[in-house]
Every structure is written in C-alpha cells, then in structure tokens.
Amino acid sequence: MAKSLYEQALEVFRNAARVMNLDPNIARYLERPQRTIIVEFPVLMDDGRVEIFTGYRCQHNTARGPAKGGIRYHPNVTLEEVQTLAFWMTWKCALLNLPFGGGKGGVRVDPTKLSKGELERLSRRFFFEIANFIGPEKDIPAPDVNTNAQVMAWYLDTYSMHVGYMAPGVVTGKPVELGGSVGRNEATGRGVAVIASEACKYLGKDISKATVAVQGFGNVGSFSAKILQEDYKAKIVAVSDISAAYYNPDGIDVNDLIAYRDQNNGLIKGYPKAQPIKHEELLELDVDILIPAALENAITKENAPNIRAKLIVEGANGPVTPEADKILLEKGVTIIPDILANAGGVTVSYFEWVQDLQFFFWDLDDVRNKLSKMMRAAFAEVAKVKEKYNTDFRTAAYILAIDRVAQAVKLRGIYP
Ligand SMILES: NC(=O)C1=CN([C@@H]2O[C@H](COP(=O)(O)OP(=O)(O)OC[C@H]3O[C@@H](n4cnc5c(N)ncnc54)[C@H](OP(=O)(O)O)[C@@H]3O)[C@@H](O)[C@H]2O)C=CC1
Numbered sequence: 001m002a003k004s005l006y007e008q009a010l011e012v013f014r015n016a017a018r019v020m021n022l023d024p025n026i027a028r029y030l031e032r033p034q035r036t037i038i039v040e041f042p043v044l045m046d047d048g049r050v051e052i053f054t055g056y057r058c059q060h061n062t063a064r065g066p067a068k069g070g071i072r073y074h075p076n077v078t079l080e081e082v083q084t085l086a087f088w089m090t091w092k093c094a095l096l097n098l099p100f101g102g103g104k105g106g107v108r109v110d111p112t113k114l115s116k117g118e119l120e121r122l123s124r125r126f127f128f129e130i131a132n133f134i135g136p137e138k139d140i141p142a143p144d145v146n147t148n149a150q151v152m153a154w155y156l157d158t159y160s161m162h163v164g165y166m167a168p169g170v171v172t173g174k175p176v177e178l179g180g181s182v183g184r185n186e187a188t189g190r191g192v193a194v195i196a197s198e199a200c201k202y203l204g205k206d207i208s209k210a211t212v213a214v215q216g217f218g219n220v221g222s223f224s225a226k227i228l229q230e231d232y233k234a235k236i237v238a239v240s241d242i243s244a245a246y247y248n249p250d251g252i253d254v255n256d257l258i259a260y261r262d263q264n265n266g267l268i269k270g271y272p273k274a275q276p277i278k279h280e281e282l283l284e285l286d287v288d289i290l291i292p293a294a295l296e297n298a299i300t301k302e303n304a305p306n307i308r309a310k311l312i313v314e315g316a317n318g319p320v321t322p323e324a325d326k327i328l329l330e331k332g333v334t335i336i337p338d339i340l341a342n343a344g345g346v347t348v349s350y351f352e353w354v355q356d357l358q359f360f361f362w363d364l365d366d367v368r369n370k371l372s373k374m375m376r377a378a379f380a381e382v383a384k385v386k387e388k389y390n391t392d393f394r395t396a397a398y399i400l401a402i403d404r405v406a407q408a409v410k411l412r413g414i415y416p
C-alpha cells in the first residue's frame, strides 16, 4: 500500500535521526503533532444556501517559539496533509534559526468556485473558530496555496475584533498598509533564487548559463522564475500552472508571462510566445535546474527515472517523495530540500512579525539584504553538516534542524 504523506515525512525524519544518533525517546515525541484543532463552520452562500466547511490548524511543535506557518485553501486539504505541512514547518523554522515552532492550517474548499463575498465570509468564520488558539505569542498564520494578502487582512480584522484592538502581529503576509512587510510577497521566490545560486556555486556551475524549468506559476513559482531571470540571468525555458505547460528553448520572458497571466484570470493557458507541452513533459526536460513549485508528490518513483535535470530546488513543500529521492540521488541529481530552498517566505514573515511587534518598519533593500544573508548562511551551515556526515543535502538539513529542536525540548524539560 502506498505510504501516506505523514508516513513519507516520518521516513525522512527517521533517516536523519538514525544518522545523527538522536535519543529515541526525544525522536518518539518529535514525531507527533503537539496540538491540532478541527473546526466545522457554516458559510452563507450568495444564493441563500448555507454550506458547512471543514478547517484545520495544527501546531506540530512549539518548543522554540509560537507556531508559524501558512493556511491553505484547496479541495484536497485533509487533517493528515495539514499535520504533515506543520511537521515540515518545525524543521524549516529551526533550520533558519527563527524563534518559531511549526504550524499549518487549511480549509477543504475549492476557492475558484467562491465569489469574493463568499471567500470573505468563509475566511472570517474560519479564523474566528480558531481564534482562541492563535495570537502573536501563540501561533501566527500566513499565506499558502490559494490564500493571499487580502485573506490575511480579513483574518487580521476578525482577530482584532475578537481581542478588541488592532493586532498586526497575528498574521504575516498581510498588506503593507496594515503592517505587512515590504518584500514578503516575493520572499519565497527570492529565497529559492538565492539558494539555487548558492547550489550552483557549490557544484561549480555558472547560474547565468543555466536553463530552468518551473512547475507552478503562483506566488512561489512566478517570483522564483522572475528573480532567477532578472537578478541571476538564468534562462527560464519552461513554466506550467494547472491550466497549461509551455516550453521555449530560447527562453520565456517571465515578466511578459506574468502580465499575460494577470490579464487572463490568473492562468497561463493560451500564452502565444512558447510551445505547449504536456504537464509531465516539463518535469522531464533536459534542463540544468528544475524547480517544482506547485504541490506535494510531483516527483514520484514513476517519473523519477526520467528526470534529466542535474539540480532540483524544491520551491513547493514535499514535491519529491522519499522513493523518488533515492532514485534521483543514485542518478547523481543534487536536491536542495524544501525546508531550506523555500524558507525565504517564513524568514521574511519573521521580519514582518518583528516589525509589527516593534511598530518600526524597514525598507525593501534592508529586507532583501537580511533575507539573502540568512539564506546564504543557512546554505553554508547545511553544506558543512553534509560534508561532516558525508550525506545528502536533505539529511544534513534535517540533522541541523532536529538538533536545534531537540536541544530546546531537553533544555526546557518538556520531555521529562
Ligand atoms: N506562499 C509561500 O510563501 C510559500 C509557499 N510554499 C509552498 O509552495 C507551493 C506553492 O505555493 P504558492 O505559490 O503559495 O501557491 P499558489 O496558489 O500561489 O500557486 C500554486 C501554483 O501551482 C499551480 N499548480 C497546482 N497544481 C499544479 C500541477 N499539477 N501542475 C502545474 N501547476 C500546478 C497552480 O496553478 P493554478 O493557479 O492555475 O491552480 C499555481 O500556479 C506549495 O507547496 C506551498 O506550500 C512554501 C513556502 C512558502
């Protein structure tokens, strides 16, 4: 039987725990989510019907600080998916040495079927239902798949009405006008680009001569492509979203494609300046760098043998299954894991939270420079652990992160 997402995540954790010789009692505790809330809530639809939706918020571990992680709206959201995403956030926050634990939330809904009014009512009711578990010192949500700054603004207002004052530190990724940070919107993609460049340097490759394919053209995929093209002069040869996949061996002008998408209901379908290809073909193109930036399980044991990219930088969370990981490593592919590659988003979320708590705001250069410095430092630390244990980047990143959380658990005396 196929392994569940949580079991797949545990496989990676257990491998790192074995290599680093982690105390099995601490491991047993860290494997489990600390707290999860499930809410069922009604929403008035435009046609007068009332629909009941299911939502989740999981705080996997808060030993190092308040839970941190996005909220996703998607028809496939499940309790298990949210718990797995929260588990990954614990390691991502620890890896970047942020004073946060791991959290994640989700609502099982297809937001493309909702009007703006329905989306607002759903967002407000969901956030009210979880409000007692949330707060700047407890748990700080942010955007994820199909949520954005507007949704964060509704969350902020709902929570502020609940506590009786404007509380900007309760969510990050909100509009700049409401205490959001400049540079948060692009942050995950910028982090992916910085890490891709560090990985190229590590491998002795020139990123300005690299060809890149990007799966997913939402927040993470589009900013990764744009920044790799603009700042690093890499050639973006293929891009996909749910509606279509395109290839142009001479390079795709990413800003032109973003402008096309924004005029075309958010979809790239019909883009005239590249040739349409099948979705699965994009992952198997002969490119230097592949950036899966859509959803989990994009690369599995079925398509891993056909992957031709030499470097995979995980923009999405969990895009490569452990079975695929083994196949790719054996083929000599370098994989930079999600908890390092896409940590730029939560890092600038941390900057946003700090700015909100201090009521003192930074400029874009400051945010970008601090982000770049922290991402490069994290890459260097992971590379060092990789050499020390003679292992791969994913195992090294987990060793570093698990060690930090385990130390917090022991020092606080959480595990008696
Ligand atoms: N936003 C953030 O700051 C962070 C996000 N992440 C992770 O990155 C990933 C993407 O998130 P984000 O960019 O925010 O989400 P978005 O909703 O902004 O974008 C997701 C993109 O993936 C596309 N997509 C979905 N399924 C497929 C598919 N099968 N093939 C090709 N494209 C597909 C979507 O297409 P369409 O729009 O047409 O449906 C959309 O372009 C997720 O794994 C998320 O957890 C990680 C760190 C931070």
Ligand SMILES: O=C(O)CCC(=O)C(=O)O
Pocket: 068, 069, 070, 071, 092, 140, 141, 142, 143, 144, 172, 173, 317, 342, 343, 345, 346, 347, 349
């Ligand atoms: O910005 C944040 O707080 C969370 C980002 C997130 O959900 C992720 O990194 O997967």
